[in-house]
Amino acid sequence: MKRTALLRNAFEHPTRGVVGLVDDLLMACREHGLQLDWQADHCRVRSAGGDWEELLDVPLRKSVFRAILARIAALCNERRPNSVSPYGGQAELLMGAGTNPTAVLRITFANTSAEQKLELTTLTLRDLKMPGMADHRPPQLDKSANGALPGSAASR
Amino acid sequence: MPILLHGTTRHRAERIVACGPDPNFIQPEGGPRAENFSTYLEGGPFLFGPPEQYACGKAGDFPDEGGAAILAVDVPEDIIALTVNEYFPLSQGLVQFDEGAGLAELRDAWSTLWKEVRSVEFP
Numbered sequence: 001m002k003r004t005a006l007l008r009n010a011f012e013h014p015t016r017g018v019v020g021l022v023d024d025l026l027m028a029c030r031e032h033g034l035q036l037d038w039q040a041d042h043c044r045v046r047s048a049g050g051d052w053e054e055l056l057d058v059p060l061r062k063s064v065f066r067a068i069l070a071r072i073a074a075l076c077n078e079r080r081p082n083s084v085s086p087y088g089g090q091a092e093l094l095m096g097a098g099t100n101p102t103a104v105l106r107i108t109f110a111n112t113s114a115e116q117k118l119e120l121t122t123l124t125l126r127d128l129k130m131p132g133m134a135d136h137r138p139p140q141l142d143k144s145a146n147g148a149l150p151g152s153a154a155s156r
Numbered sequence: 157m158p159i160l161l162h163g164t165t166r167h168r169a170e171r172i173v174a175c176g177p178d179p180n181f182i183q184p185e186g187g188p189r190a191e192n193f194s195t196y197l198e199g200g201p202f203l204f205g206p207p208e209q210y211a212c213g214k215a216g217d218f219p220d221e222g223g224a225a226i227l228a229v230d231v232p233e234d235i236i237a238l239t240v241n242e243y244f245p246l247s248q249g250l251v252q253f254d255e256g257a258g259l260a261e262l263r264d265a266w267s268t269l270w271k272e273v274r275s276v277e278f279p
Contacts, residue, residue: 015242017242017244017245018243018244063191063192063194067194067204067244067250070205071203073205074203077209085216086204087217114183114188
């Protein structure tokens, strides 16, 4: 299924709230990067180097888009505390299950009242020469029954 | 009634206590109106970052607004229920008051609700 169709389906039919929607978004970006932003009351998406596509028929409130950005910030800080502000920044997330991460998502975002945008760039582990990368655990996309990730307050 | 938390600056928290959440609020530097009011259930979960983090971030961006603070407000469950939908289940801890989704009802009830402003220490 085309990636934007996957995103459209995730936005239109969320099954696990914004937390699940973000999981679906990150999975859709696993192999290729994506950019999303909020312009003129609509969410726009494009593949890396591609043209912007407006998801005009997706009834997504700005507050939902901002919650998506907030969730991504929380995931970044879960991996490395205080790596980003809830209002914007740049960080990396390891993608992959268990102890064998297969890729890294570089995340750049802004989440203020004036600007809402998200850029997800897929990197391979070979592309990175970051000290301590081996010490990072991959993101735990398995969730407890209440939607909380391991390590979050609700999972304690 | 559940207590909801909103992280912001002390000056903004005190203004919200006095006047209620203002969808027409505009940041000092200008820009679009606030449109909505985001809160957390006091008991969590905090899957979108803790309210203290938002408070500290806002206070860092606006250092002349009295420091970081948490506004705590006791909101009736029937008003909170207006915010629940497929994007914002209560199980994820975020209670999002939007226009058409509980914000007007919250503003109407505001003067009758228990509220307090709590200080936040920078980590």
